[in-house]
Each structure stands twice: as C-alpha cells, then as structure tokens.
Amino acid sequence: MKTRITELFDIQHPIIQGGMHYVAFAELAAAVSNAGGLGIITALTQKTPSDLAKEIDRCREMTDRPFGVNLTFLPTVHAVDYPGYVAAIIEGGVKVVETAGRNPEAVLPALKAAGIKVIHKCTSVRHALKAEAIGCDAVSVDGFECGGHPGEDDIPNMVLLPRAAEELKIPFVASGGMADARSLVAALALGAEGINMGTRFIATVEAPVHENVKQALVAATELDTRLVMRPLRNTERVLNNPAVERLLEKEASLGKTLQFEDIVEEVVGVYPKVMTEGRVDSGVWSCGMVAGLIHDIPTCRQLVDSIMNEAETIIRQRLKGMLV
Numbered sequence: 001m002k003t004r005i006t007e008l009f010d011i012q013h014p015i016i017q018g019g020m021h022y023v024a025f026a027e028l029a030a031a032v033s034n035a036g037g038l039g040i041i042t043a044l045t046q047k048t049p050s051d052l053a054k055e056i057d058r059c060r061e062m063t064d065r066p067f068g069v070n071l072t073f074l075p076t077v078h079a080v081d082y083p084g085y086v087a088a089i090i091e092g093g094v095k096v097v098e099t100a101g102r103n104p105e106a107v108l109p110a111l112k113a114a115g116i117k118v119i120h121k122c123t124s125v126r127h128a129l130k131a132e133a134i135g136c137d138a139v140s141v142d143g144f145e146c147g148g149h150p151g152e153d154d155i156p157n158m159v160l161l162p163r164a165a166e167e168l169k170i171p172f173v174a175s176g177g178m179a180d181a182r183s184l185v186a187a188l189a190l191g192a193e194g195i196n197m198g199t200r201f202i203a204t205v206e207a208p209v210h211e212n213v214k215q216a217l218v219a220a221t222e223l224d225t226r227l228v229m230r231p232l233r234n235t236e237r238v239l240n241n242p243a244v245e246r247l248l249e250k251e252a253s254l255g256k257t258l259q260f261e262d263i264v265e266e267v268v269g270v271y272p273k274v275m276t277e278g279r280v281d282s283g284v285w286s287c288g289m290v291a292g293l294i295h296d297i298p299t300c301r302q303l304v305d306s307i308m309n310e311a312e313t314i315i316r317q318r319l320k321g322m323l324v
C-alpha cells in the first residue's frame with residue numbers, strides 16, 4: 001500500500017505507533033519499524049536529554065529502518081528541558097518527530113532546519129489546520145475514542161476524520177480506536193492516509209511492559225475506560241480501576257474547587273508502578289476504548305502483517321464484491 005504517509009516517512013506500511021509514556025521504549029519502536037511501520041520513542045520517559053540520546057542509539061542498534069521520537073507538551077510536575085531533548089533528537093539523526101499537546105511552533109525551526117519531518121497529533125480540526133499553517137508535514141487526528149488525552153471537544157473519529165479531510169491539505173493519519181484491518185480500511189475511506197495506534201501496540205510481545213498490563217487490556221471491554229481530570233481541562237481516557245473510582249469521587253465531591261494537588265496521589269508517579277512493576281491498580285493510566293477489540297498478544301510483525309493482509313482482502317473482496 002502506498003499513501004502520502006508511507007512516502008513522507010519512507011515506510012512500507014501506513015501504520016504508526018504513537019508515543020506512549022513508559023511503553024514506547026526502543027524495544028517497541030524498533031519492533032514496529034522492523035515490521036514495516038513507524039515506531040516512536042517517547043522522549044519524556046527518558047529522564048534527561050542524554051538518556052534520550054542513549055535510547056535513540058539503542059533503537060538504531062535494533063533497527064535500520066526509520067523510527068521517530070515523540071515530544072509531548074502537556075502540563076508536567078517538573079519543568080522540562082525541551083531544547084535539550086530537541087538537540088538529542090537532531091544529534092541522534094532521527095528523521096521523524098511526533099509532537100503532541102500544545103502548539104509545537106517553538107521547536108519547529110530547529111527540527112525543520114535539521115530536515116526532520118514533523119507529524120503533530122491533535123484532537124480538533126482547528127488545531128490540525130494550525131499545525132498545517134505553521135509548517136508541520138502531517139497530522140495525527142486523535143478522535144474522542146483515543147487512549148490518553150482526547151481534548152475537550154469530544155468528536156469521535158467517524159465525524160472528525162472526514163471533517164479533517166474536508167479542510168486539510170497535508171496528509172493525516174487516523175488515531176484513536178484503531179486496532180485492525182477494519183480500522184485501517186475505514187480510516188482510508190474517511191480520508192486518512194494511514195493509522196496511528198497506541199493501546200493496541202501495548203498488547204504485543206515486544207512492548208517492554210509488565211505482563212499484567214497486557215492481560216488487563218485483553219480482559220478489558222470497550223466499556224472499561226473512564227475520562228478523568230475533566231474539571232481541570234486536562235481530560236485523560238484511562239482504564240477503570242479502584243484508583244480511578246477514587247479520583248472520580250473526589251472530582252464529584254470537590255466540584256469546581258478541585259485542584260491538581262487533590263488528585264496527585266492517583267496521578268503522579270504512576271506509570272513506572274503500572275508498566276514496570278505490573279501494579280495495574282496503583283493509579284490512573286491511559287487506555288483507549290479500543291481495548292474492547294484487543295483479544296490477543298501478537299508480535300508487532302504478526303499484528304502489522306495481519307492488518308495489511310486482511311485490509312487487502314477487505315478491499316479486494318468484501319468492498320469490491322459489494323459493487324454491482
């Protein structure tokens with residue numbers, strides 16, 4: 001399959017693995033890139049820019065295919081050395097950056113000067129148009145279904161993707177709710193030129209997270225996610241668990257007076273406990289509604305191959321067969 005996304009990023013298949021805190025280490029990024037997609041390392045999981053530089057080196061030892069780095073601009077507890085991370089990306093010879101969260105305008109000149117392609121992940125058409133206007137090469141359009149931060153507009157991909165197609169000139173991938181060949185073909189039909197998957201890639205053999213996390217995703221249904229931090233306008237879709245229930249009770253009882261400090265216990269420092277130690281109930285962690293479509297733990301190659309092979313069958317047989 002050839003699309004503007006495969007051409008732009010020099011990849012075999014139009015499948016991207018989104019940056020994921022404490023999941024998207026070199027092992028996962030390399031496995032996705034080796035399978036013909038675009039693997040992405042999450043910069044901020046690396047504590048310092050020099051740690052990121054080492055992670056980029058580790059990834060390059062595991063793959064000779066293109067891979068990317070995610071730079072997330074969201075509220076953090078500690079100040080982040082963004083110029084340092086950008087320098088590590090450029091010096092590491094990375095050719096693709098996925099930005100997410102706030103407007104990435106401040107880092108674009110340095111990335112563009114280094115010949116790096118930038119795909120900005122956002123949750124609305126207006127932010128996608130802004131990304132296009134400031135010179136991003138592509139966007140990842142993240143629908144309301146997505147794991148992580150769906151924004152505050154709550155537009156699912158069935159409407160968001162064709163709206164993006166109506167307005168954008170640069171290519172875009174569909175993100176949020178993508179799991180299999182059906183997702184890919186649907187996304188293409190709605191105007192996207194590829195897919196970005198988060199949650200689905202966690203339940204793979206190579207994802208360097210605790211087995212409990214993978215089993216939690218296999219066990220979860222599409223009814224098992226919740227939206228937290230809505231009152232703080234920092235909405236996150238997470239897998240439900242007792243910590244999430246506690247947090248939602250605090251949100252309900254404190255109402256408009258809720259402060260970030262009230263929920264620190266459920267939110268801060270959770271990812272290593274969940275992803276590394278496998279304590280999946282220790283706090284809130286991102287998960288998409290797509291968990292309902294995850295029933296197995298394949299290798300990244302098996303996953304990507306099955307998506308591409310079955311997509312071809314859907315297009316050539318199911319869809320073509322419907323034409324009279």
Ligand SMILES: Cc1cc2nc3c(=O)[nH]c(=O)nc-3n(C[C@H](O)[C@H](O)[C@H](O)COP(=O)(O)O)c2cc1C
Nearest residue numbers: 018019020021100146147148176177198199286288
């Ligand atoms: C556990 C987890 C952690 C994530 N961490 C980040 C992150 O640090 N930065 C980011 O831009 N997106 C992050 N995301 C969002 C994904 O990159 C991707 O956009 C999203 O998962 C797509 O929706 P899906 O889960 O339905 O595939 C995270 C998602 C999950 C599930």
